[in-house]
Amino acid sequence: MTNLKDAYKQNKVGPIFNGGEVAQAAIEAAEWDNPDKEIIVVDKGAYVRISAEQEMIITRASMEEALGREFLMSEIEIHLGSMAGQIEVTPEQIRFFFEKTL
DSSP states (O other), rough: OOGGGGGGGGGGEEEEEEEEEHHHHHHHHHHHHHHSOOOOEEEOEEEEEEEEEEEEEEEHHHHHHTTTSSOOTTHHHHHEEESSSEEOSSSSSSEOOOOOOO
């Protein structure tokens, strides 16, 4: 059970990737695309959790820069093991967010 004073911790959103180059690129992209946010990375070897408070955007342009190749946002889904929050995917970006916060 979550203590009410710790409820704010439940507003974290973001992807949980199976390891690999896409996960590593997403870490860089998340930091570039969300300069005003603290990006938290938990690397457990088998999976990598990337999170931020309330909203996180990862753009195709940043993924391409980090990977050094063309990238389709639909590739994210292949590597995405899970996620926290709601998700919105366009050809140019993926957005993790919460409409309401605690």
